[in-house]
Amino acid sequence: MSSRTPLPLWILAAVGLIFVTLPLLALLIRAPWGDLVSSFQGSGAGTALRLSVVVSLASTVLSLVLGVPLAWILARSSIPGRSVLRAVVVLPVVLPPVVGGIGLLAALGRGGVAGRWLYDTLGIQLTFTTLGAIIATTFVSMPLVVLATESGLRSIDRRYESAASTLGANPRYAIRRIVVPMLAPQLAAGAVLAWARALGEFGATITFAGNLAGRTQTLPLAVYEERITDPGAAIFLSLILVALSVVVLVAMRDRVTQAR
Amino acid sequence: MRRSIITLTALTLVLGACSSAESGGGGTTEPAEATELIVFAAASLAAAFGEGIGPGFEEASEGITVVFNFAASDSLAGQIQSEGSADVFASASDTWMDAVQDDPGVADRADFVRNRLVIITPTDNPAGVASIGDLANEGVQLVLASEGVPVGDYAREALGNAGIAEEAESNVVSNEEDNAAVVAKIVAGEGDAAIVYESDISAAAENDVAAVGIPDDVNVIATYPIAAVTGPPNADLAAEFVAYVLGTDGQAALEEYGFSPIGQT
DSSP: OGGGSOHHHHHHHHHHHHHHHHHHHHHHHHSOOTTHHHHHHHHTHHHHHHHHHHHHHHHHHHHHHHHHHHHHHHHHOOOTTHHHHHHHHHHHHHSOHHHHHHHHHHHHSTTSTTHHHIIIIIOOOOTTSHHHHHHHHHHHHHHHHHHHHHHHHHHSOTHHHHHHHHTTOOHHHHIIIIIHHHHHHHHHHHHHHHHHHHHHOOHHHHHHTOOOTTTTOOHHHHHHHHHHHOHHHHHHHHHHHHHHHHHHHHHHHHHHHHHO | OHHHHHHHHHHHHHHHHTTOOOOOOOOOOOOSSSOEEEEEEEGGGHHIIIIIIHHHHHHHSTTOEEEEEEEOHHHHHHHHHHHOOOSEEEOSSHHHHHHHHHTTOEEEEEEEEEEEEEEEEETTOTTOOOSGGGGGSTTOOEEEEOTTSHHHHHHHHHHHHTTOHHHHHHHEEEEESSHHHHHHHHHTTOSSEEEEEHHHHTTGGGGTEEEEOOOTTTOOEEEEEEEEESSSSOHHHHHHHHHHHHSHHHHHHHHHTTOEETTOO
C-alpha cells in the first residue's frame, strides 16, 4: 500500500515531521542536564508549577460549570440568534489572547466597566491576583468546553430520552442516567483540552493579571521572564510544559479509545 | 466524534502557539543595496526614535528606510546575539550594550542620551503617593519592570538608595516585560504606582498618569549607549545613523521627547 504513495508526498511529510519535532528535540539537546538540580532551584520552577496546576485546574472547573450550560442552550434551545451567540462564545478561541487580556482589563480591571463596581462596593480587585489569572485562563479555555460539549449533545439521539420519559423517567432523571453518561467522553475531552489550553495560557494572563512569582506567574510567564536572564532555566521550564502536554495527549487518546 | 476531537486538538495547539508576546525583529529581507537600516532600540525610545529621529534621518538621507524594532534592551540583545539582524543597537543600559559588544561586536559606541526615573500614579492617585518613601507604605500596589530589564534594575537601585528596597519589593504586584507594559498598567488604573523613565510620561501617557518626582540624591540616571553592530553589510549607513543621533538634530528630537541630552544631567 505504501508503495503507491507518491515520493513527493513522502518528502513533504518528512519535512513536516522534522518541522514539528526539531524544536522539541532542540529543547532536549539544549537542556541543562548537567546541573538539573541547580537550575530547578534557580528557576523558581516549583512555585510556578504549583501555581500553574492550581490556576489550570480551577479554570477547567470554572469552564465546565459555565461552559456546559452554555453548550446545552446552544445545542438544545431554540432561542433566536443562536448562531451569532455561538460565534460570540467561541470567539476567544480565535482571538489573540493579549486582546482578551485587554478586554478583561477594560471589563473587570479595578477601573473597568464592571470591575470598578466590584472594587468600589465590594472591595474586590481581580488584577494582580491568582483569581485574576484563573479568570484570564478561563476566558481563553472555556470555549473549548462549549465546543466539545455542544457537538457531543448534538450527536446524542434524543429518542433515548423520549424512550426514557415514556417509561416514566422525569427529565432530570433522564439527563442524569441517559445524557450525562453518553456525553461523558465529550465532556472529558473538552475538559482535558481546556486544561491544556489553560496550562499554556500566556497573553491574557500577563496582560490582565500581571506577572508576580507565586501569585500570577504561571509556567509560561516564568519561561518568558527567565529566557534572557537564565536561558537554561527557561528551557528547563519549557520541558516541564512539554512533558505536561504529552501527558494531556496520552490521556486524550485513552478517552477517545474508551469512547469507541 | 473522533474527528471533532482531533479538530479541536489541532485548534487548541495552533492557537496556543500563537500566544507568545515575542515581537521578533527577524524576517526582514536583505537589501541588494543598503536602502534599509534596521535599528534595534530600547522600548523607552519608541516615541523619540519612531516619530522623531527615524523620519528625520530618512529625510536627511534620501532613499533610506529605517526599520525599528522596539523591545526591552535585554530582549534585543538576545535577538542580536542569536540572529544578528540589527544594523544599529540603542540600549537603555551599558549591561546589554556590553553583552552585544562581546558578541557579535560593535563599532562607534557612544553614550547618546540620559533619562531620569520618575514615579507615576493613576491621575486620581488612589494610594496617595507623594514621595518615593511612600512606596514603602503597606498596601501600595507597585508595578515595576522585571529584574534584568534596565528600567526595572534602575528602579530597584533607586528604591535601594531611598532605603526602602525590601518594603517596596514586597509591595510589587507585577513584574512587567518593559516600561511600556508598566505604563499601560498605571494608565489602566490597576497599579497604585510605578517607577519609569521621565521620557515615558512625555509620550502617549501624558494625560493619563500623574508624576511624582524622585530627588536627585536617590534618583538613578540612565545613560543610553548606541553603536553600530558588527556583521551586517550596512556599516557605513549605521555609522551615519549613530552620527545623526549624536548630532544637533538627533539631540533636539530626543529632548523633545523628554530625554536629557548627553551634555547635561
